[in-house]
Amino acid sequence: MRVAILLYDRFTALDAVGPYEILCRLPGAEVVFTAERTGPVRNDAGSLTIVADASIDEIAAPDIVLVPGGPDTSGPSADGPVRDWLRAVDATSTWTTSVCTGSLILGAAGLLSGRRATSHWLALDLLPSFGAVPVSERVVTDGKYVTGAGVSAGIDMALTLAGKIAGDEVAQRIQLGAEYAPEPPYDAGRPDTAPAEIVDGIRAMSGRILQG
Amino acid sequence: MRVAILLYDRFTALDAVGPYEILCRLPGAEVVFTAERTGPVRNDAGSLTIVADASIDEIAAPDIVLVPGGPDTSGPSADGPVRDWLRAVDATSTWTTSVCTGSLILGAAGLLSGRRATSHWLALDLLPSFGAVPVSERVVTDGKYVTGAGVSAGIDMALTLAGKIAGDEVAQRIQLGAEYAPEPPYDAGRPDTAPAEIVDGIRAMSGRILQG
Numbered sequence: 493m494r495v496a497i498l499l500y501d502r503f504t505a506l507d508a509v510g511p512y513e514i515l516c517r518l519p520g521a522e523v524v525f526t527a528e529r530t531g532p533v534r535n536d537a538g539s540l541t542i543v544a545d546a547s548i549d550e551i552a553a554p555d556i557v558l559v560p561g562g563p564d565t566s567g568p569s570a571d572g573p574v575r576d577w578l579r580a581v582d583a584t585s586t587w588t589t590s591v592c593t594g595s596l597i598l599g600a601a602g603l604l605s606g607r608r609a610t611s612h613w614l615a616l617d618l619l620p621s622f623g624a625v626p627v628s629e630r631v632v633t634d635g636k637y638v639t640g641a642g643v644s645a646g647i648d649m650a651l652t653l654a655g656k657i658a659g660d661e662v663a664q665r666i667q668l669g670a671e672y673a674p675e676p677p678y679d680a681g682r683p684d685t686a687p688a689e690i691v692d693g694i695r696a697m698s699g700r701i702l703q704g
Numbered sequence: 705m706r707v708a709i710l711l712y713d714r715f716t717a718l719d720a721v722g723p724y725e726i727l728c729r730l731p732g733a734e735v736v737f738t739a740e741r742t743g744p745v746r747n748d749a750g751s752l753t754i755v756a757d758a759s760i761d762e763i764a765a766p767d768i769v770l771v772p773g774g775p776d777t778s779g780p781s782a783d784g785p786v787r788d789w790l791r792a793v794d795a796t797s798t799w800t801t802s803v804c805t806g807s808l809i810l811g812a813a814g815l816l817s818g819r820r821a822t823s824h825w826l827a828l829d830l831l832p833s834f835g836a837v838p839v840s841e842r843v844v845t846d847g848k849y850v851t852g853a854g855v856s857a858g859i860d861m862a863l864t865l866a867g868k869i870a871g872d873e874v875a876q877r878i879q880l881g882a883e884y885a886p887e888p889p890y891d892a893g894r895p896d897t898a899p900a901e902i903v904d905g906i907r908a909m910s911g912r913i914l915q916g
Contacts, residue, residue: 506725506882509752513718513855516749523751532755537728539735540721543744543753592883613883630887642883643725644859652889664892665902670718671804671825671854673893674886675842677864680876681885690877 493657495523496554496581498597499533500568505540506643507560507591511650515556517666518658526551528573536562548577553584556653560646561592561612569600578603587653589638591646598637599624608634612642613683614698644681647672705869707735708766708793710809711745712780717752718855719772719803723862727768729878730870738763740785748774760789765796768865772858773804773824781812790815799865801850803858810849811836820846824854825895826910856893859884 495515497508508525516523527533527544534541557578559568568574578601582588590598595611598604599622609624610616610632619626630641631649633656640649651672655663680686707727709720720737728735739745739756746753769790771780780786790813794800802810807823810816811834821836822828822844831838842853843861845868852861863884867875892898 504725505721509717509721512752513716516751523749525752537735539728539757540724540737541755541757543755545751545753630885631889642881644882644884644886647856648887648889655889660890661899661902664890664898665906667888667890667892668895668898668902668906669854670856671893672856672886672888673842673891673897674856674884674888675860676879676884676886677843677860677867678872678876678879679885680879681883683880685885686876686880687873690873690880694877694880 493518493520493522493556494554495521495556495558496551497523497525497558498560498568498574499525499527499542499544500562500574501534502536502564503533503560503562504592504643505535505542507562507594507646508542508558510644510646511558511589511591511640513670514647514650514654514666515558517669518654519662524551548573551581554581555585556587556589557581557585559590559594559597561590561594561596561643565593565596565600568597575601585636587636587638589640589649589653591640591649592642595619595624595639596622598639604637607637608632609637609639610641611639614694705730705732705734705768706766707733707768707770708763709735709737709770710772710780710786711737711739711754711756712774712786713746714748714776715745715772715774716804716855717747717754719774719806719858720754720770722856722858723770723803723852725882726859726862726866726878727770729881730866731874736763760786763793766793767797768799768801769793769797771802771806771809773802773806773808773855777805777808777812780809787813797848799848799850801852801861801865803852803861804854807831807836807851808834810851816849819849820844821849821851822853823851826906
C-alpha cells in the first residue's frame with residue numbers, strides 16, 4: 493500500500509508529520525514524501541526542512557494521497573504540475589485525504605465538488621467556493637475523501653483512516669504505540685472553547701496568514 | 705530565545721515535530737534542528753528525512769534543548785560528541801526537555817539523576833538505571849527538566865512549556881492556531897485503557913523495538 497504525502501513550499505509541518513507517524517505504522521505501508529521536485533522543502537516557519545524523496549512525476553498511482561495545509565496554499569492550488577498530479581492520482585487512489593487547509597488544495601483541483609469536507613476553522617468558509625460543503629467536524633469522510641480539521645487533527649484523521657483500512661485492532665495498536673492519550677493543558681483548541689479575545693485576535697491576523 | 709532540537713539516526717518523527725510545531729510559534733523563538741553533522745537525518749521508519757541545519761558544534765548555548773525519542777537510543781546515549789554536547793548545553797539551558805525515550809538519552813548523559821521524569825510507557829522502568837524517578841504522567845516537570853511520555857505527548861509537553869515561558873494566553877493562542885482539540889477515535893492510547901491483548905502484543909514486541 494503506497495502512501496504519498498505532498499510537500500510544497502511553506503507547508504505546515506505537523507499537518508504532514510502527524511498523520512505520517514500513524515500511516516507509516518500500517519502493515520505493508522510504503523510512505524513517500526513527494527514534491528514537484530525532489531530535495532529539501534521548507535515549512536511555513538522556515539526552520540524545518542523535510543526532504544522530498546521523489547518528485548511527483550515518479551509517483552504514479554498511490555493508494556493514499558495526503559495533502560497537508562499551510563498558511564499559503566496558492567502555489568499547489570495554481571494551474572500547474574501539482575494540480576495536474578493531484579487530479580491524476582485521485583483518479584485511481586483508494587483514499588484522497590487532507591489536513592487543515594490541504595482541503596483548499598484538493599478543492600482547487602476540483603476534487604471536492606459536492607463533497608462534505610472540513611478544514612482549519614479559519615478556512616472552513618472558503619470551501620464553498622470550490623463547491624464543497626463545509627462541515628465543522630474534526631474528521632469528515634465522504635466516500636473516499638477524508639479531510640481533517642486544523643494542523644493537529646491530522647492525527648485523528650489518520651487514526652480514523654487506519655481503522656477503515658486495517659481494522660480497529662491495528663489502529664488501536666498504532667495509537668498505543670504513539671501513546672496517543674492527549675491531555676492538552678488548556679481547553680483552547682477550538683473557537684467555541686477558547687477565550688473570545690484569543691479567537692478574535694487570531695481572526696484579526698488571519699487575513700495575513702490565510703491566503704488560500 | 706533559541707530552541708535546539710536534537711536529531712539522530714532513527715529518531716521518531718512526531719517526537720520532534722509535535723513539540724516543534726508548538727515551540728516555533730512562541731514569540732521570539734528561533735528553532736534549529738541540530739545533529740552531530742549537518743544534513744539529512746532519517747527517522748526510525750526510514751521514510752522521513754529532516755535536515756539538520758546546524759551541527760551540534762555550532763549550537764553553543766540554546767535556551768531550550770529538546771531531545772526526541774526513538775526505538776534505539778544507543779547512538780546518542782553512547783560516550784561521544786552528542787552526549788558531551790548534551791552535558792555542555794544543559795549547563796546553561798533554561799529548559800532541558802525530552803519526549804518519549806528521549807529521557808533515556810538525557811538519563812544516559814547523567815542529567816536526570818534524582819529527578820522525576822517520564823518516558824514512553826514501555827520504557828518507564830528503564831529510568832531508575834539512570835538514577836531518575838519514573839513518573840507515569842503525560843508531562844513531568846522537575847525544576848528545569850520537562851519530560852513528556854510517548855511520541856504524541858510531546859505536543860502536551862510543549863504546550864505546557866509554552867505556558868511557563870510565555871504565559872497562558874500565548875499558549876492558548878498557539879493551541880487554537882494548531883486546532884489542538886484532540887478527538888482520538890479510540891480510547892487505546894494508554895496501557896490502562898487499551899485492550900489487554902493489544903498491550904500484551906506490544907509488550908511482546910518491545911524487546912525488539914526498545915533497546916534504550
